Amino acid sequence: MATPGATLPRAADGTREIPHTVSPGLWTLAWRRLRADRVGMVSLVIVFAFVVMMILSGLGLVAKDWSREAGVNYAPPSFVGADVEAGTPAAPAAPESAVPAGEYKSSIVDPLADVIAELKGAKPAAAPAPSAPSEGKSVDPLADVMADIRASKGSGAAAPAPAEARAATLPFGGDKWGRDVIAKTIKGSETSIFVGIASALVATALGTLFGAVAGYYGRWVDDAFNWFYSVFNAIPYLLLVLAVAAVLQQKGMLTIILILGLTGWTGVFRLIRAEYLKHKSREYVQAADAIGASNARRMFVHIFPNVSHVVLVQLSILVVGFIKAEVILSFLGFGVPVDVVSWGSMLNEAQNELILGKWWQLVAATVAMATLVTAFSLFTDALRDALDPKLKGLKGH
Amino acid sequence: MRPESSKPAGEPLIQVRDLRVKFRLGGEATFEAVKGVSFDIPEDSTVALVGESGSGKSVTALAILGLLPPENSIVDPASRILFGGRNLVGLPARAMRDLRGADISMIFQEPMTSLNPVFTVGYQLTEVLRLHRGLSAAAARRRAVELLDEVGIPEPKRRIDAYPSQMSGGQQQRVMIAMAIACEPKLLIADEPTTALDVTIQKQILELIADLKRRHRMSVLFITHDLAVVGEIADHVVVMRQGEVREQGTAKAIFESPGDAYTKALLMCRPALDRRPMRLPVIDDFMGGRGPQHIEERARGLAASDSVILDVKDLGKSFQVREGLFGRREFKAVADVSFALRRGRTLGLVGESGSGKTTVGLTLMRLHQATTGQALFDGKDILSMSERAFMPYKRRIQIIFQNPYASLNPRFTVGQILTEPLAIHGIGANAQERTDHVFELLGKVGLPDVSFYKYPHEFSGGQRQRIAIARCLTLKPDILICDESVSALDVSVQAQVLNLLQDLQDEFGLSYLFISHDLAVVKYISDEVMVMNEGRVVEIADADTIYRNPREPYTQRLLSAIPKGWHAAA
Numbered sequence: 001m002a003t004p005g006a007t008l009p010r011a012a013d014g015t016r017e018i019p020h021t022v023s024p025g026l027w028t029l030a031w032r033r034l035r036a037d038r039v040g041m042v043s044l045v046i047v048f049a050f051v052v053m054m055i056l057s058g059l060g061l062v063a064k065d066w067s068r069e070a071g072v073n074y075a076p077p078s079f080v081g082a083d084v085e086a087g088t089p090a091a092p093a094a095p096e097s098a099v100p101a102g103e104y105k106s107s108i109v110d111p112l113a114d115v116i117a118e119l120k121g122a123k124p125a126a127a128p129a130p131s132a133p134s135e136g137k138s139v140d141p142l143a144d145v146m147a148d149i150r151a152s153k154g155s156g157a158a159a160p161a162p163a164e165a166r167a168a169t170l171p172f173g174g175d176k177w178g179r180d181v182i183a184k185t186i187k188g189s190e191t192s193i194f195v196g197i198a199s200a201l202v203a204t205a206l207g208t209l210f211g212a213v214a215g216y217y218g219r220w221v222d223d224a225f226n227w228f229y230s231v232f233n234a235i236p237y238l239l240l241v242l243a244v245a246a247v248l249q250q251k252g253m254l255t256i257i258l259i260l261g262l263t264g265w266t267g268v269f270r271l272i273r274a275e276y277l278k279h280k281s282r283e284y285v286q287a288a289d290a291i292g293a294s295n296a297r298r299m300f301v302h303i304f305p306n307v308s309h310v311v312l313v314q315l316s317i318l319v320v321g322f323i324k325a326e327v328i329l330s331f332l333g334f335g336v337p338v339d340v341v342s343w344g345s346m347l348n349e350a351q352n353e354l355i356l357g358k359w360w361q362l363v364a365a366t367v368a369m370a371t372l373v374t375a376f377s378l379f380t381d382a383l384r385d386a387l388d389p390k391l392k393g394l395k396g397h
Numbered sequence: 398m399r400p401e402s403s404k405p406a407g408e409p410l411i412q413v414r415d416l417r418v419k420f421r422l423g424g425e426a427t428f429e430a431v432k433g434v435s436f437d438i439p440e441d442s443t444v445a446l447v448g449e450s451g452s453g454k455s456v457t458a459l460a461i462l463g464l465l466p467p468e469n470s471i472v473d474p475a476s477r478i479l480f481g482g483r484n485l486v487g488l489p490a491r492a493m494r495d496l497r498g499a500d501i502s503m504i505f506q507e508p509m510t511s512l513n514p515v516f517t518v519g520y521q522l523t524e525v526l527r528l529h530r531g532l533s534a535a536a537a538r539r540r541a542v543e544l545l546d547e548v549g550i551p552e553p554k555r556r557i558d559a560y561p562s563q564m565s566g567g568q569q570q571r572v573m574i575a576m577a578i579a580c581e582p583k584l585l586i587a588d589e590p591t592t593a594l595d596v597t598i599q600k601q602i603l604e605l606i607a608d609l610k611r612r613h614r615m616s617v618l619f620i621t622h623d624l625a626v627v628g629e630i631a632d633h634v635v636v637m638r639q640g641e642v643r644e645q646g647t648a649k650a651i652f653e654s655p656g657d658a659y660t661k662a663l664l665m666c667r668p669a670l671d672r673r674p675m676r677l678p679v680i681d682d683f684m685g686g687r688g689p690q691h692i693e694e695r696a697r698g699l700a701a702s703d704s705v706i707l708d709v710k711d712l713g714k715s716f717q718v719r720e721g722l723f724g725r726r727e728f729k730a731v732a733d734v735s736f737a738l739r740r741g742r743t744l745g746l747v748g749e750s751g752s753g754k755t756t757v758g759l760t761l762m763r764l765h766q767a768t769t770g771q772a773l774f775d776g777k778d779i780l781s782m783s784e785r786a787f788m789p790y791k792r793r794i795q796i797i798f799q800n801p802y803a804s805l806n807p808r809f810t811v812g813q814i815l816t817e818p819l820a821i822h823g824i825g826a827n828a829q830e831r832t833d834h835v836f837e838l839l840g841k842v843g844l845p846d847v848s849f850y851k852y853p854h855e856f857s858g859g860q861r862q863r864i865a866i867a868r869c870l871t872l873k874p875d876i877l878i879c880d881e882s883v884s885a886l887d888v889s890v891q892a893q894v895l896n897l898l899q900d901l902q903d904e905f906g907l908s909y910l911f912i913s914h915d916l917a918v919v920k921y922i923s924d925e926v927m928v929m930n931e932g933r934v935v936e937i938a939d940a941d942t943i944y945r946n947p948r949e950p951y952t953q954r955l956l957s958a959i960p961k962g963w964h965a966a967a
Contacts, residue, residue, distance in 0.1 A: 025852065026808060283804035286764050287865070291818035291872065292791050305808035 026387075030309075033386040040382020046375035054193045057186050069177050076173050076360070173360030175349065181364045184341055189368060191342035195256055196323035202261025203322070204315045207268025214269070215276025216299050222273070233266050241334060251337040256329060260322050268314045275307040309387035316380040320373050327369060343369050409437035410583060410616050411461065411480050417473035418456050418465065427471070430456045432640040436633075438584065443610060443617040445631035445648075447624060447663070449887035450858075453640040454620050458586050461485065461618070462503055463493040480584075499529045502577040504570070506589040511573055512561040518545075518572045519557035522579065529580045544575040548605060566750075567598035571605065578609055585610070586618045591626065595749035595914065600958040603630055622888060624663055625917075625960035628652055636660045658683040666892040668921035670944060670959065673697065676899070677892035677921070697924050698939045703739035706908050707761070707794075707876060710735050712770035712780075714753075714760050730756045731932045734770070738876065741902065743909040745923030745940065747916055747955070753932040754912045758878045761910070762796050763787060774876075792822050795869035799881035801861035805853040811864055812849040815839075818871045835871070842867045842897060859890030866897065870905075878910045883918060895922060916959050920944055928952050 024032070034040050173181045214225035232240075244259045245251075279285060280303065288302045329335035330344025331351075343365040350362035418431040431453040438444045446454040459465050461478055463485060478485040480500070485493070497503075505511045513521060522544060523537040532540060538557070545553035548571040561569055570590060577585055587606060591599035607630055610617050621627060627634055628648065635645040636659065644657035655661045662683035675695045712734040718726045731753040738744050748754045759765045761772055763780070771778045779790050798804040805814060815835040816828075825831040832849075839848055842863040853861055862882065869877055879898065883891045895918065901907055913919050919926060920940060927937040928951065936949045947953045 283798040283800060284806040286759075287796070287798060287804045287868070288806070288817075289764055290762055290791070290796050291868065292788060292821045293817070297821075302806055306806070 043375040043379035199260035200318035203264035207265035211272025215273040411438040445627040448637035452637040503586040680889040707738040708773040741906040745919035748929035795874040797882040
């Protein structure tokens with residue numbers, strides 16, 4: 001940030017050097033206002049921490065071995081203590097059985113009991129199915145369901161590797177396979193935050209481009225975009241998501257980014273269109289026309305910097321919305337494939353676990369998501385105030 | 398219009414003593430807007446508060462009414478505003494509210510924004526009566542009709558149910574006045590009540606206020622920047638600058654023997670109809686004690702030898718107005734406009750709002766597409782040629798807009814604003830050459846070199862208009878269209894910008910199309926004057942001829958409405 005009052009000589013090639021102070025531009029002023037906003041700064045630090053965590057995890061520096069089965073199945077959090085009824089946790093008693101038998105006795109209403117029994121019954125005939133999709137890693141959370149299917153066919157299941165020296169408790173508990181919930185949450189953030197930011201970028205870029213073109217050119221261009229928008233908006237959101245998913249024919253991070261990006265641009269479009277409508281008749285744009293600036297130049301060099309704060313705030317709002325959307329879609333099973341961990345798929349797993357009284361995966365994913373979303377929302381508010389100080393004035397002191 | 402005050406000098410209606418108002422700027426910083434102002438408003442008289450923007454005149458009025466925003470303004474508790482023996486400073490909000498509307502009321506500059514658009518004028522008028530007078534609905538309505546009649550609204554019984562948008566600007570201001578006098582206040586505060594209105598409407602409103610004042614025996618505090626208006630209506634004048642009273646006295650004293658240098662400057666800066674000095678005097682001439690320079694008369698008018706640079710024939714512009722779902726109606730903003738602009742001369746284009754004068758300017762720039770007609774520039778019709786073919790001509794016709802706050806991109810530095818046209822038209826071999834050229838132009842329009850690195854918001858209105866002028870000059874145009882280019886500026890700044898335009902014309906031989914509603918300014922700057930009304934040309938003639946002997950009735954009416962200031966009334 002340029003300090004006001006600092007005198008900078010002009011470039012060395014200059015025929016004359018004029019001592020001058022660098023006037024703070026809009027972004028500098030906004031940053032100063034943001035800096036003064038305590039809540040905004042705290043939120044920014046939290047968001048920043050999450051993003052750093054996501055990047056480190058993506059680089060494999062953190063939570064690299066999240067898929068290692070570090071604890072016993074459903075290892076409780078350390079502060080709760082080992083599950084006594086589950087028997088000696090260090091008992092990898094039955095190497096031929098993936099699931100300690102005692103585990104399920106603790107729960108009275110176990111909807112999966114039948115499945116397990118069947119699974120066990122089928123065990124002797126077990127042979128690794130050649131069609132096992134687990135790509136060398138036995139991390140498939142749906143394994144039990146698939147096992148069920150295979151068991152009914154009598155073909156048996158690919159059981160997780162026998163546990164060796166697995167801990168009885170983990171810092172915040174373990175999941176069904178004994179994987180550390182904290183590591184899993186961190187790994188999940190990679191998907192959730194990346195999907196949120198990437199799809200928000202796609203949606204904002206689309207909305208801004210469409211809005212700019214529609215608002216700037218007006219007339220039939222605007223009409224065409226408005227019809228398109230209205231038709232698009234008339235279809236229920238989830239239906240649209242399903243339709244796009246069906247067209248793309250595959251599950252994956254890229255798919256969900258495209259789904260959210262292609263369906264989420266409408267709000268940005270409305271706002272940016274209105275901004276362009278307002279700005280295109282402003283005198284500074286007419287003045288740009290008068291000096292011979294082309295349409296593209298007027299749209300993106302002249303008007304865009306004047307609406308960029310709206311775009312930025314919309315982007316920020318969309319990131320929050322899309323992190324939540326990814327979680328919901330994954331929870332419903334329309335999201336990332338089962339072998340990719342995200343907060344949504346964690347919540348999906350937690351659905352069944354909750355019946356067993358295993359609450360820690362649910363809490364871990366929820367706390368992580370709620371913290372990020374709250375911090376991001378507060379940051380968005382602070383950002384809006386910083387970019388448009390007039391709004392703050394209206395609220396009074 | 399100015400009845401001699403026969404009333405014995407008793408207790409004044411309002412005594413303002415040592416009024417000080419500060420504004421919080423955020424943090425500990427404050428700005429002192431009014432610095433110890435004292436004046437009296439005698440009963441049954443008109444006091445004018447005169448000053449340029451930032452003089453604190455409106456803040457003073459708002460302080461009397463107790464309407465300053467409490468969250469960021471501080472009225473010094475030691476200041477006193479005495480009204481009927483009561484000090485209004487520090488009066489509880491409830492008592493102040495009872496006073497407002499009943500004893501003191503106010504009309505504002507913009508009637509369009511002061512009336513609530515979703516209620517009929519009758520509703521808004523009866524609301525005042527029922528609130529303050531406790532009248533029944535029927536009685537309030539009867540009284541409202543009387544009031545509308547009194548302020549000169551035709552067919553008041555029918556118009557009472559009209560919405561503000563169905564009335565003209567002048568009628569809206571009349572409704573505002575009706576609301577203000579509804580409870581027979583002792584003091585009417587009028588804050589620039591005619592600034593947003595056309596000159597013929599202004600005249601009617603001023604007459605109405607003077608008439609009401611006489612009939613209701615009330616006092617008027619008239620706030621304005623326009624000394625010509627003051628000369629017509631005020632008994633006492635208070636001249637303010639930067640929060641201080643520079644001079645006060647009777648209108649006669651102020652206009653005939655001003656004591657303060659600033660008052661003298663204000664009186665001299667404004668172009669007058671009967672003088673045309675080589676350069677307009679500016680504030681600095683007086684404040685520096687030098688007195689006006691170059692006051693010898695400038696000769697205006699066309700010579701037979703002047704060649705035509707732009708020949709406009711039968712120019713027309715229609716807009717398609719949407720009506721209902723599918724209906725369309727053609728609205729002719731400009732029709733059959735023909736004129737010739739001569740090289741190195743100024744053609745003044747005057748008319749009231751809605752006369753189509755701005756549309757003519759924008760159409761010639763091709764910022765609007767002309768519907769009919771031709772504009773021959775060097776023998777070529779610039780209205781019908783392709784966008785590509787127009788580019789070299791675009792450089793040669795430039796426009797200066799009215800509002801220097803809106804015509805500069807706030808996200809560009811002045812350097813970027815001024816180098817952009819050069820880059821677009823490929824003027825100058827490289828960035829360095831362009832930069833040097835821009836520095837030269839900054840000097841030419843009287844701005845320091847450091848301006849290059851600053852943003853528009855760091856400049857005052859007059860400086861911004863200089864930047865806008867410099868932007869036009871970058872392209873070395875032949876024709877400059879000035880669309881109300883000085884109308885939004887303070888009187889003293891207006892004089893500076895007019896001088897700059899004159900200097901540039903003398904130096905570069907520019908031809909100006911000078912569009913304005915301000916007849917005195919047009920008279921000063923123009924060689925030839927064209928009067929427009931409802932999209933058509935009414936009259937076109939030499940500047941001196943048209944002001945001395947207007948042929949058309951419309952022109953006569955327009956010219957007779959110009960406030961003549963003190964001289965005419967004396």
